[in-house]
Structure formats: structure tokens, C-alpha cells
Amino acid sequence: MITIDKEEVKSELIKKNLYDMQKDLLRQRRIRMFVMTMLLVSLIVTVIYGTLEDPIRYTLSNIGNFFDYRLFFIIWAILTGLAIQSALLALIRLEEYSNKQVYVCLILSVIFLVLTALVPAIRSLYPFWHTVHTLFAGLHALFLLLSMVPFVLNVAQENPCLKITVIIWLSVIWGGGILSLVVFGHSALFELWFFVTLIWFLLYLSLVLFEEKVVKMSNAFFKDEVNLNLAIEKIFVNLEKK
Numbered sequence: 001m002i003t004i005d006k007e008e009v010k011s012e013l014i015k016k017n018l019y020d021m022q023k024d025l026l027r028q029r030r031i032r033m034f035v036m037t038m039l040l041v042s043l044i045v046t047v048i049y050g051t052l053e054d055p056i057r058y059t060l061s062n063i064g065n066f067f068d069y070r071l072f073f074i075i076w077a078i079l080t081g082l083a084i085q086s087a088l089l090a091l092i093r094l095e096e097y098s099n100k101q102v103y104v105c106l107i108l109s110v111i112f113l114v115l116t117a118l119v120p121a122i123r124s125l126y127p128f129w130h131t132v133h134t135l136f137a138g139l140h141a142l143f144l145l146l147s148m149v150p151f152v153l154n155v156a157q158e159n160p161c162l163k164i165t166v167i168i169w170l171s172v173i174w175g176g177g178i179l180s181l182v183v184f185g186h187s188a189l190f191e192l193w194f195f196v197t198l199i200w201f202l203l204y205l206s207l208v209l210f211e212e213k214v215v216k217m218s219n220a221f222f223k224d225e226v227n228l229n230l231a232i233e234k235i236f237v238n239l240e241k242k
Helices: 006-015 019-050 060-066 070-094 100-118 127-158 160-184 188-222 228-236
Strands: none
Touching (some): 060 070, 060 188, 070 127, 070 188, 100 127, 127 188
């Protein structure tokens, strides 16, 4: 078991001008753990909710409006919207991607997802609100597309080794969804496929991009270190905690 003297490590990092970098890496690690936990919970809830009824026959909206799952539908929308937003915001800041329009579109996509769940979608009883519900769902998809795609394409451009992987993921997300529409002629499975694969994609990006940042910054920490395990501990130990 490796034991370290926190005060000694802190003094060492300050002398090497690495203390602020170490605090940033520790903060990013906490953010990644929070984001990935949110995404995993959202993924599980999405699969459970989306399969409460036959996912081929009933869309996510149908399940929430035709059956006694309306509260579950609203909770799912809030949880999933916040999970996707948190993940994308964390990755955008991690990559230092400066595009204010992406932030605006991302926030709007979450708002419209929640509004979609709040507005009833039973055409026979509430034709007007059903139209509003459909409009909100379309706006959610539009703003999510406008917020995610520019950032993801920028990641692919800045990280050539991820370019093919990103293209494959986007093809799976959208291509698989469109294929389900063609095969089944209904949007039910498309919605479930879209959210499940999107969350998996964000989980993948959260893991890869954070590890990439650690690798880029690790040379400064590992320089002149004899014990690699000790060097890794110095990166992630909380030096502020007594």
C-alpha cells in the first residue's frame, strides 16, 4: 500500500508549478464521476421506462400518456435532459470549446424535452395540446442536434484518432433509428434507440476525453519520478483534505 505525505507532496507540486494543474485534474475527475453516474442512471431508467410497454408499439410519449406512467415520464424527461446536458457541458469545458450558440441550444433542448413530458399527448382528448407536444418534441430534437453535432465534429477534427469512431457512433445513433422507422413504420423504437445509443456515446466520450487530458498533462507529473504508482497517486490525491 502506498502512503504519501500530503504536505510534502503539496510543497513539491507548488515548487514545480504543478499544484494548480493537479487541483484541476482532481476537479475534472470528480466531474467525470458525477457525469458518468448521471448517464448510467439515466441509461438504466430509460431502458426500464421504455420497456414498461411494448417498445415497438408505444413511443415514450405513448407510455407516459396512455398508461399510468405519467409521473414516471416526467421524471425520466428531467433526469435524461439533465444527464445529457451535464455530460455535454462538462465535455465542452474539458475541450475548451468556445461556441456560445451551443450552450444556448443545449439549454433549450433540455427545456423542450421537459415541456414535451409536461404537455399531454392524447390526440382524441386534447388535439391542440397534442400538436403542441409534437412541436416541443421536434424542437427538442432540433436543438439537441444543433448543440451536439458541432461540438462532436470539432472533437473529431481536433482528435484525428477519434474521427472514424465518432462517425461510426453518429451513424449508429441516427442510422439505426432511421432503420427502425423504415422497418417498423413507427417512431416508437426510434426514440428508445436514439436515447440509449446517445447516452452510450456520451459515456464513451466522457471516458476517452478525460483520459486523453490526463495523458497530455501526465508528462509534467511523471518527469523525474522513480515510482510510477506514487506519481499517479500524487495526481489524484486530495491535498486539501486533512
